[in-house]
Amino acid sequence: MLIDGPFCSLFHRFRRVEYYSDIYVVFTQMLDPIDLQILSQLQSDSALSNLELAQRVHISPPTCLRRVKRLRDAGLIEREMAILDPERVAREVGFGLEAIVEVSLDRQGQEAQEAFEARVIQDDAVQQCYRVSPGPDFVLVVAARDMPDYLALAQRLFTTDANVRNVKAFFSLKRSKFAPRVLLPQRG
Numbered sequence: 065m066l067i068d069g070p071f072c073s074l075f076h077r078f079r080r081v082e083y084y085s086d087i088y089v090v091f092t093q094m095l096d097p098i099d100l101q102i103l104s105q106l107q108s109d110s111a112l113s114n115l116e117l118a119q120r121v122h123i124s125p126p127t128c129l130r131r132v133k134r135l136r137d138a139g140l141i142e143r144e145m146a147i148l149d150p151e152r153v154a155r156e157v158g159f160g161l162e163a164i165v166e167v168s169l170d171r172q173g174q175e176a177q178e179a180f181e182a183r184v185i186q187d188d189a190v191q192q193c194y195r196v197s198p199g200p201d202f203v204l205v206v207a208a209r210d211m212p213d214y215l216a217l218a219q220r221l222f223t224t225d226a227n228v229r230n231v232k233a234f235f236s237l238k239r240s241k242f243a244p245r246v247l248l249p250q251r252g
Contacts, residue, residue: 094138096121098136100248102131103140107245110144150239161208161235165220166200168230177201183225189217200232 095103101121105112112120118128135141154160169176177195184190184204192205208214214233222228 083231095140099131099135100250102135103246104139104248106132106144108221147242147244156208161210161214162239163206163208163214163236164234165206165226166230166232166234167202167204168200169202170227172201172230180225180227183235184221187217190221200230 071160075101080160098121098162104115105117105120114129114132117132118125123131132141150160150162167180169180181193181195185193186200189206189208190204191207194203195201196203206217208217216230218233222231
């Protein structure tokens with residue numbers, strides 16, 4: 065069997081390979097406790113230097129660098145970004161309205177949902193987009209400078225789409241918690 069692609073570097077961690085009717089089934093444990101610690105540390109602070117990260121997870125810096133590269137190549141680390149303080153940014157540049165918006169479509173077929181989703185995710189004001197069930201078809205988190213800016217966004221995204229049946233917006237008064245983390249199992 066030829067192993068190629070981003071998971072090639074993970075092949076050494078496969079436990080066993082079994083053959084069933086022309087299909088290879090690979091049983092593996094891709095993430096060991098050190099990998100989970102690395103991912104957890106990077107979710108908390110992706111600006112850590114390789115040396116700081118290696119010290120926190122108790123491995124050598126070269127090993128840490130190889131592991132982080134492998135996790136990136138495997139697609140487990142999608143991207144790294146800075147998280148800004150919305151209240152401070154609002155004071156500095158006047159961009160301070162955040163809304164959670166429920167959107168129900170008239171037609172809920174897959175093609176209609178995909179068309180709506182493709183259109184809204186292209187708009188920079190849409191920070192998050194979720195297909196949900198039950199209830200509305202989508203929940204969006206959107207940002208606007210002020211109410212007139214939100215009105216323009218609503219016209220652009222919802223009013224011009226003949227398939228949008230209902231829109232319900234909730235405006236954020238205070239953000240009590242924001243933790244953009246993927247929950248990881250606690251192995252040890």
